[in-house]
Amino acid sequence: MSTITASLGTDRVRWLRPTLTVLVAAAVAVGAPFYFAPFQVFQLTMVLVYAVALSGLNLLTGFGGQISLGHGAFFAAGAYTAAVMLDRYDTSHLATLPAAAAGCFLLGLGFGVPALRLRGLYLALVTLSFAVFLPPLLKRLEPVTGGSMGLTVNKMQPPAWSGLAEDQWMYFVVLAVTAVALLLARNLLRSRVGRALLAVRDNESAAEVMGVRLSLHKTLAFAWSAMFAGVAGCLYTWVIGFVSPDSFSFVLSITLLAGLVVGGLGSLYGPLLGAAFVMYVPSVSQDVSEAAPGVVFGLLIITVMFVAPTGLAGLPGRVLGAVARRPPRTTAALDRMPEAESAPDAEPESQALSGPSETHTPADPAVVDAEPVGAPPRTEKE
Amino acid sequence: MSAVTDLLQQVVEGLGSGAVYASLALALVLIHRFTGIVNFAQGELAMLSTYVAWQLVASGMPYWLALPATLAVSFAGGMLLERIVIRPVQGAPELTVVIVTVGLFIFVNALAGLIWSFTVKDFPQPFPDGGLDVSGVRMDWSTLGIIGVVAVVMGLLYLLFQHTSIGLVMRAVACNPASARLSGIRVGWVLMLGWGLAATVGAVSGVLVAPVLFLEPNMMGGVLIYAFAAATLGGFDSPVGAVVGGLFVGVAETLTGAYVDVIGADLKVGVPLVIILAVLLVRPQGLFGRAAVERA
Amino acid sequence: MSEPTTGSTEAAAGAERDFLKVSDLYAGYGQARVLQGLDFSVARGEVCAILGPNGAGKTTTLRALCGMVRGRGSVTLNGTELLGRSPEQAARLGVAHVPEGRGTFNDLTVEENLRIGAHLRTGPRRRGRTERAAVVADLERIYDYFPKLRQRSRQAAGSLSGGEQQMLAVGRALMLRPSLLLLDEPSLGLAPLVTRELFEIVRAVNEEERTTVVVVEQNAQLALDIAHRAHVLEAGRLVLSGPAGQIREDGQVAEVYLGVSVLSRKAG
Numbered sequence: 001m002s003t004i005t006a007s008l009g010t011d012r013v014r015w016l017r018p019t020l021t022v023l024v025a026a027a028v029a030v031g032a033p034f035y036f037a038p039f040q041v042f043q044l045t046m047v048l049v050y051a052v053a054l055s056g057l058n059l060l061t062g063f064g065g066q067i068s069l070g071h072g073a074f075f076a077a078g079a080y081t082a083a084v085m086l087d088r089y090d091t092s093h094l095a096t097l098p099a100a101a102a103g104c105f106l107l108g109l110g111f112g113v114p115a116l117r118l119r120g121l122y123l124a125l126v127t128l129s130f131a132v133f134l135p136p137l138l139k140r141l142e143p144v145t146g147g148s149m150g151l152t153v154n155k156m157q158p159p160a161w162s163g164l165a166e167d168q169w170m171y172f173v174v175l176a177v178t179a180v181a182l183l184l185a186r187n188l189l190r191s192r193v194g195r196a197l198l199a200v201r202d203n204e205s206a207a208e209v210m211g212v213r214l215s216l217h218k219t220l221a222f223a224w225s226a227m228f229a230g231v232a233g234c235l236y237t238w239v240i241g242f243v244s245p246d247s248f249s250f251v252l253s254i255t256l257l258a259g260l261v262v263g264g265l266g267s268l269y270g271p272l273l274g275a276a277f278v279m280y281v282p283s284v285s286q287d288v289s290e291a292a293p294g295v296v297f298g299l300l301i302i303t304v305m306f307v308a309p310t311g312l313a314g315l316p317g318r319v320l321g322a323v324a325r326r327p328p329r330t331t332a333a334l335d336r337m338p339e340a341e342s343a344p345d346a347e348p349e350s351q352a353l354s355g356p357s358e359t360h361t362p363a364d365p366a367v368v369d370a371e372p373v374g375a376p377p378r379t380e381k382e
Numbered sequence: 383m384s385a386v387t388d389l390l391q392q393v394v395e396g397l398g399s400g401a402v403y404a405s406l407a408l409a410l411v412l413i414h415r416f417t418g419i420v421n422f423a424q425g426e427l428a429m430l431s432t433y434v435a436w437q438l439v440a441s442g443m444p445y446w447l448a449l450p451a452t453l454a455v456s457f458a459g460g461m462l463l464e465r466i467v468i469r470p471v472q473g474a475p476e477l478t479v480v481i482v483t484v485g486l487f488i489f490v491n492a493l494a495g496l497i498w499s500f501t502v503k504d505f506p507q508p509f510p511d512g513g514l515d516v517s518g519v520r521m522d523w524s525t526l527g528i529i530g531v532v533a534v535v536m537g538l539l540y541l542l543f544q545h546t547s548i549g550l551v552m553r554a555v556a557c558n559p560a561s562a563r564l565s566g567i568r569v570g571w572v573l574m575l576g577w578g579l580a581a582t583v584g585a586v587s588g589v590l591v592a593p594v595l596f597l598e599p600n601m602m603g604g605v606l607i608y609a610f611a612a613a614t615l616g617g618f619d620s621p622v623g624a625v626v627g628g629l630f631v632g633v634a635e636t637l638t639g640a641y642v643d644v645i646g647a648d649l650k651v652g653v654p655l656v657i658i659l660a661v662l663l664v665r666p667q668g669l670f671g672r673a674a675v676e677r678a
Numbered sequence: 679m680s681e682p683t684t685g686s687t688e689a690a691a692g693a694e695r696d697f698l699k700v701s702d703l704y705a706g707y708g709q710a711r712v713l714q715g716l717d718f719s720v721a722r723g724e725v726c727a728i729l730g731p732n733g734a735g736k737t738t739t740l741r742a743l744c745g746m747v748r749g750r751g752s753v754t755l756n757g758t759e760l761l762g763r764s765p766e767q768a769a770r771l772g773v774a775h776v777p778e779g780r781g782t783f784n785d786l787t788v789e790e791n792l793r794i795g796a797h798l799r800t801g802p803r804r805r806g807r808t809e810r811a812a813v814v815a816d817l818e819r820i821y822d823y824f825p826k827l828r829q830r831s832r833q834a835a836g837s838l839s840g841g842e843q844q845m846l847a848v849g850r851a852l853m854l855r856p857s858l859l860l861l862d863e864p865s866l867g868l869a870p871l872v873t874r875e876l877f878e879i880v881r882a883v884n885e886e887e888r889t890t891v892v893v894v895e896q897n898a899q900l901a902l903d904i905a906h907r908a909h910v911l912e913a914g915r916l917v918l919s920g921p922a923g924q925i926r927e928d929g930q931v932a933e934v935y936l937g938v939s940v941l942s943r944k945a946g
Contacts (some may be wrong), residue, residue: 065477069422069484114662121420122662124480125610128422129655132607136648250603254488261481290500291599294492301485305478306470547793554783554794561781564744565854566769566798 029175033168041167042239043279048171048178049235050278054260054271055185056228061257062266063189064197064221070111070127072252073134074104074226076243078233083243084144086153093156097177097234104230108223123222131250138245150244153237174235181228186268188224197221229256255282258297262304387518392640393633398525399608400632401532402591406602406609407616407624408535409584414618415556416576417472419479423486424584425606427463429599430490431456431585432592433498436505445506449589453582460581461574468577469570494599505592528590535586536625539579552576604651608635611654614661617671626669631657697722697890698743698755698858705742705749712738713749714914720907722756723888725881727901727922730911736894737778739911740860743892744768744775755858770798774856778863780847784836788827791835791846792817795853813853820849823879841872848876852883859883861893865900873897877904902926 033041057071081103082096111126138145145151158169188194196217237243255278263274277297285292406428413421421427434455438448467486471479509527513520543549555562555572563569587609588602595601612631616623631654639650661668698720706712712735720726728736742749743760745768753760760768765775774795783791796813821828824845830838835846844864851859861880865873881904884891895901902908908925910918918928 061477065475067477067480111659114659121476121480122614122658122666124420124422125614126655126658126662129607129610129658132604133649133652133655136651140646140649254484257481257484258488261485265477289496291492291495294488295496298485298487298489298492301488302467302482305474305482305485547797550786550790550793551797553786554790554797557783557785558781560746561777561783562794563765564746564769564775564777564781565794565850566766567794568766 030172033164033171038165038167041171043283045167045171045174045239046236047272047275047279048174049232049239050256050259050275051271052178052181052235053229053232053256054263054274054278055182056225056232057256057260058265058267058271059185059188059197059228060221060225061260062264062270063194064218064225066218066222067121067124067257068127068222068225068253069124069250069257070129070131070253071225071229071256072248072250072254073127073131074107074229075233075236075252075256076134076138076245076248077107078104078230079237079243079248080138080145080151080233081230082234082237083151083153086237087146087151088144093238096237097231100230100234101227104233105223105227107230108226109219111226112219112222128250128253131253135245135249138248145245148245150242150247152242155241156238170239174239177231177235181231182268182271185228193217193220193224255297258301262297262300384518389637390519392636394519394521394525396633396636397629398522398528398632399594399636400612400629401529402587402605402628403608403612403631404625404628405532405535405583405587405590406605407612407628408539408621409580409587410609410613411616411618411621411624412576412580412583414613415621416552416573417468418476419468419483420618421580422480422483422606423490424580425602425609426487426490426494427456427460427581428584428588428605429597429602430494431459431581432505432588432597432601433494435585435589436498436503436592436597439506445508449508452589453585456581456585457578460578463581464574464577465570469573472573491599498599500599503597505589505597507593524593531586531590532625535583536621539583539621548575607651607654608632611657613668614658615668617668619672620668620670623668623670694722695719696754697724698726698753698892700739700743700751700753702751703739703742703749703753703761704751705738705747707738707747712914713742715751716911716914716916718909718916718919720890720892722890723884724906725884725891725893725904727898727905727908728892728894728911729896729898729901729908729925732896734911735914736911737862738914740775740862740892740894743858744773744860746775746777769854772854772857773860774851774854774858775860776844776847776851776862776864778866780840780843782835782838782843782846782850784834786835787832788835788838788846789817789831791850792820792827792853795850798854816853816855820852823852823883824849841868841876844868844872844876845879848880852889856889859889859891861891863894863896865895865897873900877901880904 032044036044053071053075057068060066060068078100081100082093085091085096085099086093111130112123114126139148141147155166156170156173158164158166162169164172189197259274259278260270261274262277263272264270277300281296282293285296406425409424409428410421413419413424431452435448435452438451439445443451463486467482468479471482507524509522509524511523513522513524513526515521541549543553551562551567552572552575554565555567555569556576559569562572587605591605592601595605608631609628612627613624614627615630616625616627634657635650635653638645638653639647645652696719700716700718703716704711704713714735716739718726728739730736738747741747743753745760745763745765749761751761755771755773758771760771760773763771768775783794786794793813796816799809799813821831826842827846827849830842835843838846848859848861848864864876864880868876877900880891880893883889884904893901893905898908902922902925905922907920908922909916910925918925920928
C-alpha cells in the first residue's frame with residue numbers, strides 16, 4: 001500500500017509534509033517562552049541542554065552500538081571549561097563554547113584510543129571509571145575549580161535590543177545551539193563517518209572485511225559524541241551559572257544513558273524525548289521519594305529493552321509496522337512456501353559469514369538458544 | 383616503625399581490601415564465562431544481599447545464622463534474575479544486554495533506597511577486635527578474616543568446578559552451550575545456577591565490606607569499579623585472574639594512597655581507571671585471559 | 679537400550695524398517711524455508727547418507743531431526759515424535775548429533791568431553807553404581823575405537839588436531855549410547871587419510887553396535903562406501919533415493935538431472 005501512495009505522490013507532496021512539520025515545530029519552539037512562566041521556560045531550556053548531550057550519546061550508542069557510562073563526565077568537563085574561563089579569565093560566554101567543544105573532543109579521543117581497540121564493553125568500563133574519578137579530581141583541583149564549593153559565574157544577560165527577559169533570552173540562545181547541534185548530528189550520520197558507523201553497528205566483521213577502519217571510526221564517533229556532551233555542559237553553565245563536583249556524579253552519566261534508552265536509541269527525535277525524561281521524571285517523582293526516579297528509570301529501561309528496543313521515538317513506527325505486517329502473518333503458515341529456487345540461499349552452511357543474529361529469527365526461545373547466537377564469542381578457537 | 387615495616391603494613395591492608403575486590407570480580411567473571419555478559423548490576427546485587435543480612439540480624443537472628451540464610455536467598459535471587467530478566471534478552475545484541483544490566487543497577491540501587499532509606503547503617507563485624515603483631519606489622523583479625531573467607535570461597539569454587547560432575551557440566555556449558563545442549567544438558571538450568579553462584583559470591587563481598595564502608599545503597603558503587611579493574615587485569619574469563627587482579631588492585635590502591643602525596647586518600651579512585659587503561663593498552667586480554675578472546 | 683540382534687533386516691517388523699520416519703518435513707530459518715517436504719525412512723541399524731550440493735538443505739535436515747531448528751510435518755524415532763522437542767529432549771530420546779565444525783568443549787580435557795557425552799546416564803537422577811561402571815566401560819570402548827584419544831585423554835580438547843577433534847566429537851556422541859547418530863559433514867576440513875579412518879570407525883561402530891546413523895556429506899564417494907541407503911537432496915527436495923550401490927550406479931543420471939556432479943569424486 002505504501003508503495004502506491006509513494007508512486008502517486010508528487011515531489012511537492014513529498015517535501016511538503018516534512019517542511020510543514022519543521023515549520024510547526026519551529027513556531028511552537030519560538031512561541032513557547034512567551035507562553036510559559038519563567039520557571040517552566042527554564043525547565044524547557046534544560047530539556048534542550050540535555051537533548052544536545054543525548055544526541056551526542058545517540059551518535060555513539062544508538063548509531064555506533066557502543067556504550068558510554070561516562071557522558072556525565074564529558075558534560076562536567078564542558079561545564080567546568082566554561083565556568084573556569086568565565087571565572088578566571090573573564091572571557092565572553094560565546095568564547096567558552098568552542099573551547100568546551102574542542103576540549104571534550106580531544107578528551108574523547110584520548111579515552112577512545114585505548115578503549116575502542118576492543119569490544120564496546122571496555123568503553124563502558126573506562127568511561128564509568130572516568131565518571132567516578134572526575135568529581136574527586138574536581139574537588140582536589142580547588143585553586144582552579146573552587147573545590148567542593150564549586151564556582152558561581154555570571155549567567156548570560158539578554159542584550160538591551162532584544163527586550164527579552166533573562167530566561168527567554170537563555171532559552172533562545174540554547175535553542176539556537178541545540179538546533180545547530182541536532183543538524184550537525186544528522187549531517188554527521190550522513191557523512192562517511194556515519195555510514196561507517198552504521199555498517200559497524202549492523203555487522204562489525206562484515207564492515208571490517210569491507211575495509212571500514214573500525215577503530216578509527218569508533219574512536220572518531222566517540223570523540224564527536226564527547227564533544228556534544230561538552231557543548232551541553234557549556235550550555236548548562238550558561239543557564240545555571242553554577243557548577244560543583246556533586247552536580248556531576250556518575251549518576252548523571254547513568255541518567256543520560258537511561259534517558260536516551262527510554263527516548264529511543266538510534267532515532268533522531270529520541271534525544272529530545274529522552275531529554276524531557278531526564279528533566280521531568282526526577283522532578284515529578286522526587287516528590288514521592290528520593291528513590292522514586294531510580295525505580296522508575298530502572299524499570300523503564302528494562303521494559304523498553306524487552307518490548308520496544310527502539311524506545312518511545314520508535315513506538316509509532318513499530319505499531320504501524322505491526323499493523324501492516326499482520327495480514328500476511330496470520331495466513332503465512334508453513335503452507336505458503338516460497339518457490340524452491342529461493343531456498344538454497346538459506347542453507348546454514350553459508351551462514352558463517354553473515355551475522356548470526358540476522359539470520360536466525362525463530363520465535364521459539366528454545367530454538368534460538370540452540371543456535372550459536374547466544375554463545376559467548378570466546379568459544380571459538382582457530 | 384621502619385620504612386619496610388610501614389610498607390608491609392600497607393601491603394597487608396591492601397590485601398584486605400583487595401580480597402573484597404577479588405570476590406566481587408569473581409562474581410563478574412563467573413557470569414561473564416557463562417553468558418558472555420558483563421553484569422553492571424553485580425555490585426548492587428551484592429548490596430541488596432547485604433541489606434537482607436542486615437534485616438535478618440536487625441530482626442534478631444544471630445549473625446552466623448543470618449549469613450547462610452542470606453547466601454541462600456542470594457543464590458535463589460540470582461537464579462530467578464537470570465530466568466526473569468536476563469533470559470529474555472539472551473542472544474540479543476550485546477548493547478541490549480548491557481543496557482538491561484545497567485537498568486537493573488539503577489533499579490536495585492533505588493529499590494534499596496526505597497525500602498531501607500539512604501541513611502547509613504551499622505553492619506555487624508563478625509571478626510573479633512584486635513589482631514596479630516608479626517614483627518611490627520599489625521594484622522587485624524578483620525583483615526585476616528576477610529582474606530580467609532575469600533580464600534575459602536575460592537577453594538570451594540575450585541572444588542565445585544574441578545571435582546564435581548555438576549561443575550564439569552557447568553564448565554561445558556560455559557565453553558560451548560550449543561554442544562552442551564546436544565549432549566542433553568539443560569543449559570537453561572545451568573545458566574541459572576551460574577547466576578545464583580555469582581550472586582552468592584557477590585553477597586560474600588558485600589557482607590565482608592559492609593562493616594568497613596557502612597551499609598548504604600551506594601556502598602558497592604566504588605567497589606564495583608575496583609572489581610572491574612581487577613577483572614580487566616586478570617582477564618574477564620579467568621577466575622584465578624580475578625583473584626590475583628583483585629589483590630593487586632587492592633595493594634596498588636593502598637600503596638598509591640599512602641605513598642603518592644598527589645593522589646592521597648581522595649583520588650585513590652583514579653587507580654582503577656589507570657589500571658584499566660594500562661591493561662587495555664599493554665595486554666588487553668588481561669594477565670590470565672586468552673588472546674583470541676577479547677576481540678570481536 | 680540393549681538391543682539384541684533379531685536376525686536379518688528382511689525379517690524385521692515394519693517398525694524396524696521405519697525406525698526413523700520422516701514425513702512431509704518442512705523446515706527453515708525465519709522466513710526462509712529450506713526443506714520443502716521430505717519423506718524418507720531409515721531402518722534400525724542402517725547407515726543412511728544424505729547427499730547433495732551446497733545449500734540443498736542437508737544440514738537443515740539434521741538440525742530438524744535433533745531439534746536445533748523447528749520443522750513441520752512429522753519425524754518419528756521408534757514411534758516417538760521428535761519434532762517440537764528441544765535439542766536436550768532429543769538427546770534424552772537417544773538422538774546424538776555431531777554438529778558441523780566438530781563442537782567439542784575446547785577448554786575441557788578429552789576425557790571430560792567424553793564424560794559430558796555420558797551426562798544423561800550419570801546425571802543426578804541416575805547415579806546407579808552399575809550405570810557408572812557402564813560409563814567407565816564405555817570410555818574404554820571409545821578409547822578402543824579411537825586409540826589416539828586414549829593417548830591424549832588428559833589434554834585439553836582445544837589442543838587436538840582437527841581430525842582428533844572430530845573423532846572426539848563422534849566419541850562424545852557415542853557416550854550417549856545413542857539409538858540414532860547424526861553426523862554433519864564429518865570430513866569437513868580433514869585430510870583424506872584421516873577422513874577415511876573416521877569413516878571406517880563409523881562403519882565399525884554401526885556394525886558392532888547396530889547404531890543407526892544418518893550422515894550428511896559433500897564427499898559422496900566416501901559416504902556411499904559406508905552407507906546402506908542414500909538420498910540426494912536438491913533445493914530442499916529429495917530427487918533420488920535408493921540403496922547406496924544403486925545411487926552410485928545412478929550417479930550419471932543424477933549428474934544429468936541435477937546439473938551438478940553429485941559423485942564427482944567417483945574417479946578418485
